[in-house]
Amino acid sequence: xxRKNILAWILLAALLAMxxxxxxxxxxxxxxxxxxxxxTAGTTAAADAPATETSAAETTAAPETTASxxxxxxxxxxxxxxxxxxxxxxxxTLFTRGGLTMALPTEYVxxxxxxxxxxxxxxxxxxxxxxxxxxxxxxxxxAYGPDAGGGFLFNITRNSxxxxxxxxxxxxxxxxxxxxxxxxxxxxxQPTDVQFFRIDEKENAFDSDEMKKWNALTELRxxxxxxxxxxxxxxxxxxxxxWNKKYTWDGAHKFVRYDNPAFGYGENCxxxxxxxxxxAGDGGIxxxxxxxxxxxxxxxxxxxxxxxxDVTAEELLRQEQADADAGTGSADLTDPIAAAKAFIxxxxxxxxxxxxEEGTYEEVREE
Numbered sequence: 561x562x563r564k565n566i567l568a569w570i571l572l573a574a575l576l577a578m579x580x581x582x583x584x585x586x587x588x589x590x591x592x593x594x595x596x597x598x599x600t601a602g603t604t605a606a607a608d609a610p611a612t613e614t615s616a617a618e619t620t621a622a623p624e625t626t627a628s629x630x631x632x633x634x635x636x637x638x639x640x641x642x643x644x645x646x647x648x649x650x651x652x653t654l655f656t657r658g659g660l661t662m663a664l665p666t667e668y669v670x671x672x673x674x675x676x677x678x679x680x681x682x683x684x685x686x687x688x689x690x691x692x693x694x695x696x697x698x699x700x701x702x703a704y705g706p707d708a709g710g711g712f713l714f715n716i717t718r719n720s721x722x723x724x725x726x727x728x729x730x731x732x733x734x735x736x737x738x739x740x741x742x743x744x745x746x747x748x749x750q751p752t753d754v755q756f757f758r759i760d761e762k763e764n765a766f767d768s769d770e771m772k773k774w775n776a777l778t779e780l781r782x783x784x785x786x787x788x789x790x791x792x793x794x795x796x797x798x799x800x801x802x803w804n805k806k807y808t809w810d811g812a813h814k815f816v817r818y819d820n821p822a823f824g825y826g827e828n829c830x831x832x833x834x835x836x837x838x839x840a841g842d843g844g845i846x847x848x849x850x851x852x853x854x855x856x857x858x859x860x861x862x863x864x865x866x867x868x869x870d871v872t873a874e875e876l877l878r879q880e881q882a883d884a885d886a887g888t889g890s891a892d893l894t895d896p897i898a899a900a901k902a903f904i905x906x907x908x909x910x911x912x913x914x915x916x917e918e919g920t921y922e923e924v925r926e927e
Contacts, residue, residue, distance in 0.1 A: 565681065596783065642674045642689070654687060660792050662689050664784060668777060672713075673697065679712050684721035685747065691784075693777055695770070697756045703759055706891040710757045715749045715783045716788065722870045728802060729865035738785050739794040746794065747783055807848050808860065809837035814926040820919030823854045831924075832903065834896050837874075838881040845881050845889075846899035866906055897921050 644653040644664070652663040655674050664672065673694050678687035696711030717728070724737065724745040738752040739746040756764075756774045756791075763770040789796050807813060823829070835849040848861045862873040884887035892898045900921050 578668050588614070598707060612768075613880055616873045640675050640677070642676060644669060644674065657688050658686060660688060660718075660788075662716065663787050663791060664691075664780065664782060666878055668780065671695065671773065671777065673711075678717070679715045679749070684718035685723050688716045688718055690715040693756070693774060696755060696774070699759045700757045703757075710755055712751050712755045713777055714726050714784075716785075717749070718748045719745045719746065720870050722872045724865055725862040725873050726865050726867075728799070728860045728923065729862050731799070739789045740797040741792075741794045745797070746788075750779065802860065807833070807835055809835035809847070811836040811838075811840040811844070813849070813927065814846070814896045816896060817922045818900060818904060818919055819922075822918070828854060832900050834899055843885065844883050844896055845877065845893035846896045847877060848900065848903040849895070851903075861903065861907070863906075896923060 572710055615841075642655050642657055644651045644655045646666055648666075650663075651666050651668045655662045655664070657676055662674075664674070667889060673692045675690050675692070676687050677690045679690040691713045693713060697709070700708035700710030721736075721743050724747075727735070727737075727747075734749055734752045736748045736750075736770040737745055738748055756771065758764050758768075758770055762768060765771065781871070788794070797916045800809070801909045817835060818830045818832055819828055820830075823830060829854045833849045833851060834846045836844040837847055837849075838844060847863050850858060850860045852858050864876050866874045867876075880889060880893055884892075884894055891902050893902065901917070904919070
């Protein structure tokens with residue numbers, strides 16, 4: 561074999577060795593890629609599964625919190641929704657709480673949220689249903705945070721007789737008592753400010769389609785209340801049954817003129833109408849039945865107006881009569897002037913006049 565042939569064989573052997581080394585290394589890499597690591601006791605069984613690559617596009621991110629969910633998490637509990645049950649035959653969705661059911665037209669329910677939050681509650685009555693427009697709540701939450709509110713349409717509460725009497729002593733125009741049953745009175749409150757809100761200024765316009773949707777929702781209230789009365793077997797009621805009575809209490813009546821220069825308007829006087837609510841004649845206590853202020857406005861008054869318990873006016877007056885009979889009463893309510901002074905000392909409307917001893921009292925007539 562000549563020199564050239566020897567060199568050729570040496571080169572060929574070297575190339576074959578290099579090729580064998582590369583092949584061996586590649587095989588080792590492939591084996592490592594598919595061979596699971598050894599597991600020991602206590603190692604999770606998931607290690608036996610083949611590894612898979614996941615691209616960024618395949619990874620599912622946690623969903624972003626929507627405005628509705630943000631509102632639902634509000635600390636004030638305004639958005640803790642009451643679930644409804646659809647009555648497809650009648651086209652309404654029913655919401656039940658406290659043994660009472662409220663029906664809303666199903667076509668509007670997707671726009672609404674119903675909770676038991678005591679929105680604009682009265683005298684700590686039992687809040688049954690508060691109705692909101694979702695879109696206003698959600699946009700207000702986006703703009704001002706989860707506690708922003710907004711979207712309030714109306715609220716239904718159940719109140720005791722004592723709570724109702726406190727309301728009558730200091731009525732507010734945003735509330736309507738519309739039903740009663742036994743000793744319970746049902747009140748509907750509605751907002752006196754604008755609760756409609758959209759982030760988009762164009763949608764906030766009074767002639768926008770969004771505003772038209774809102775107006776349609778505000779018109780639901782009267783029909784919902786009428787249905788609520790009949791559906792729950794309640795008695796329809798309104799405050800005129802109290803206000804239209806000449807006197808709250810039967811029995812004898814006297815009129816006391818109360819003058820106080822602090823009023824500074826009109827004739828500077830109130831005309832107090834007093835009744836003997838428990839027993840007429842000698843020894844019967846007197847109380848202010850109603851009064852006319854310096855502007856000529858007539859107001860009702862119940863002696864439990866400043867209390868926070870559930871004692872009714874009738875219960876309180878009977879106790880005061882018993883105290884008077886026993887000689888243990890705090891004031892001589894058997895004297896109409898003393899009863900008038902007791903009222904002036906209690907009435908929140910007269911608080912700016914100072915002591916009940918300020919001003920003059922004059923018995924002007926009786927009936």
